[in-house]
């Protein structure tokens with residue numbers, strides 16, 4: 066006897082209507098939010114970048130710990146802050162991107178120790194510290210969040226995250242909570258060492274004391290100065306290239322870096338230089354801007370062309386300061 070045709074039909078029916086397993090179905094149960102194929106252009110200052118496999122927004126540290134400890138170790142994760150130092154390529158990121166939100170933005174002060182969750186914005190930390198008579202003014206004009214500030218050893222006006230850093234809490238890729246010292250992070254010019262997949266969750270700074278009114282005045286002045294000299298209202302990611310002589314993680318007098326990337330770019334005649342929708346700013350030649358419709362490819366190509374031409378004109382090789390992550394678009398591979 067042959068197979069029952071009715072049975073075959075129901076098998077075909079089942080195959081047709083069964084929903085393919087989405088990646089989210091394979092991930093640990095969490096209290097936070099998963100979003101599949103989240104377009105990362107929505108989460109970066111330059112407004113470029115394709116989708117990540119999944120965006121995970123944990124509710125709090127326990128949620129993040131539960132996620133990382135139960136996640137298949139073969140699945141890569143990539144933490145982001147507010148995306149103010151990133152070019153995410155047009156093909157997106159093949160990983161679970163982790164973005165910390167409200168459960169990670171508390172700021173508390175004890176004596177001259179300032180402890181902030183990694184999602185607290187630099188400017189909020191600077192302002193709250195100033196209200197308590199503590200000087201973290203250098204953070205006021207940096208548009209990132211505290212996790213990114215530590216990861217990138219962010220700094221300006223002669224002070225750097227490394228100068229005030231005491232310790233940080235992180236969750237390892239295996240889901241263990243650890244406390245990191247400055248030695249662990251090995252701060253360097255605009256970078257630190259953090260193993261892949263580790264997520265910073267909280268940072269403690271030790272801030273110099275200062276007078277609240279004087280600190281506020283200084284922050285206002287810095288803001289005015291920055292708005293006058295940099296395209297702060299445009300889509301950018303801050304300085305595109307490191308200053309070549311550039312090593313100053315202390316801001317001390319014997320630790321200067323006189324050779325400025327913007328000057329080399331200007332001297333090479335590249336102020337305002339444009340490829341597609343990507344442009345080296347007229348206002349500050351080391352700021353790359355998305356004038357409206359730039360892709361990540363346009364921005365990277367512009368950067369590489371600038372590096373080539375600066376090398377021709379000065380003999381110096383510029384190093385990217387903006388982090389470039391992810392995959393090129395299909396046609397660009």
Ligand SMILES: Cc1cc2nc3c(=O)[nH]c(=O)nc-3n(C[C@H](O)[C@H](O)[C@H](O)COP(=O)(O)OP(=O)(O)OC[C@H]3O[C@@H](n4cnc5c(N)ncnc54)[C@H](O)[C@@H]3O)c2cc1C
Pocket residue numbers: 110143144145146147148149150151165183206207208209210211212213214215216217218219220221255259263264265266295296297301302303304388
């Ligand atoms: C207009 C403008 C001006 C700027 N001026 C300055 C300046 O004066 N000085 C300066 O130093 N920078 C400056 N920047 C660059 C940028 O703001 C800093 O690098 C900032 O610290 C990045 O923080 P973020 O939260 O945006 O990090 P993102 O850009 O989201 O991420 C940067 C890196 O940090 C990692 N990261 C972020 N959060 C975490 C976390 N919780 N755990 C582990 N890793 C994490 C990411 O994986 C990535 O590798 C400027 C940018 C702009 C747009």
